[in-house]
Amino acid sequence: MLRSLTPVSLGVLCVLGGMASFSTADALVKALGGSLNVFEIGLFSTLFSFLPALFSKPREERWRDTFKLNRPALMILVAFCRVLSAVLITYAFVTIPLAEAYCLVFLIPVLATILSVVVLKEEVPLDRWALVVISFLGVLLVVRPGFREIELGHIAALICALAAAVSLTTIRLISGAERRVTLFALPGLLTLAANLVGVFVVGFTWPSPLLLGGLVLCGVLGGIGYLLQLKGVALAPASRVAPMQYSQIIWALLFGALFFNEVPDAVSLAGLGIIVAAGLANIFADGARTRIAGRWAEYRARRDNPSPDDFKGPGPDPV
Template sequence: MNRQFRIFSIPGFDAFVAKATQAPGASICNFKLYVCNADDPTASWAYGGSSLPILPFFRTLKMPVGVVLAFLAYASFSVADALIKTTGPALSVFEIAFFTTSFSIIPAILTKRGERWRDMYKLEHPWLVHLRCLTAISGTACVMYAFTHIQFAEVYAIGFTTPLFVTLLSVLLLREHVALHRWVLLFISFLGVVLVIRPGMRALETGHFVMMAGAVLGAITTTILRHVAPKERRVSLVGLQVLYSAIVNAVLMLPDFVVPTPAQLGVLLGIGLLGGMGGLLLIQASRQTPANLIAPVQYSQLIWAILFGALFFNEYPDWIAIAGMLVVVSAGLLNVLTERPRIRWKPRIFFFRIGQ
């Protein structure tokens, strides 16, 4: 099985293209992620016999399918986060959340298969699903506030305490087994985060504490998703969160509402599409892989944080921060790759398919 996907393309940014190959009956797939210049026609991707003159971003890896999907999800989230930071000074957090959440439902509509929207409220675990919506909305607000008030890399650094909280909740609530070496690697990752933000050596702002709250809320959301995803409809998990978020943010954005310009509206559309697509990928990943294995994949966003911070926001971390990020990435990836549970491949992947 050979699949190619176009993840993102917008003028002024790079296009991210993925290629996944799976042998018949195999439980793992070979995965490549490419980057190409969206403004250079000679480097753009044409499906169906045309050449693909693009630079490999990851060398081919063999890993569980759920982990591959999680990598794609967090790549989409990272691009969306960069766009949020560029929009933040002009629009309120709640207005950004309203438009992006509303647009994020588009991927679910385009990829919906075999599920009816009128079944959205047919739930197996209604209280947990509604609780997940509330924690997701609150966590999103915290993250957007942090992006508009502190440095891009610092938001990610604090956010990468989420896997530690997810692992704790997975053990306490889901009774998942976590090997000793995983605890050691998570602790090393946490030390890397400390190197990046260096608390005690400088004054921390409100955004730092708000982001920490967002990390805890994100861990709760991920753990609930891991529990309910195998039993709930995808239309329920996606649709209810979008519906609740639109209502809450519509009310909260009214006092400071500003009519977005066409350019701002285009950026908000891009954020929404990327966020919605990433959410679908993460749901599918959670159905196939334990939460404590998916969680460390979020560390890949540190790479995007350094690239986007330097390219678009003139933010250059010092050598101590870079060393901390390398520690976090190394420990996180080792956590993913040191154990490969047998996972059944499900060919129905819920995001954009080029040429299909």
């Protein structure tokens, strides 16, 4: 059956599978949070996430090249932001509802848009700024500061989104200069080290066989999600696979209701709907602008370099 699918359809399915894998791992993190501390969960899940992710290393790159940095200051910034976001999102998943954590994490593209203007000096069209504002309004409906208690988990998720946006923006600056193995392995190793330090400070409780199995599964699912996401992006254009990230909202609502008794009220559901709608509109608007720019370039090329066929009159009437 899979052989009959087009590469684009297969890419979309890969990303959908990756998002399901990530969401299941996140739900496991939340479940484990009742028995283990945040750093212990992060330590084991990061360690075991390396198992499937090892297969993503390009053959022409070597593991010993991980620390050969071409732009060390920026690469260290990326690694620091990745460590910070990994620790904070683990804390957020454990302490607040999954759907609310995802709502704040989905501010990453919004914050990345703002940073692209400030740091990369990119021009952002007016309609995209409007969607940024709408996304913020959706977040306000879900979190409702001033109308309900804001927990540390909300603040952690917000800082996580900011750190991830800084990381993404920095990667755009250095992606052509750094090796893929560096971009993957260095942040992972530093995240492992940070959680190890946290375990020494907070304390370590050896997990039971059941909890250890959950930690292994959590890490492996995270690694599988990473591989599926890479494969999907390689098979299909970003405009087709990017909307699939919002399927995580569905998984968050499902897991939250089934396992954690987390049922958002009508206002929160409306806010989540606004965030998803604004995100999808942003993606599809980018795709439409790309298509229009391509057709305009094709028209100008034909106008500036007309072919002989453009000057031919109508052919003879059929007899």
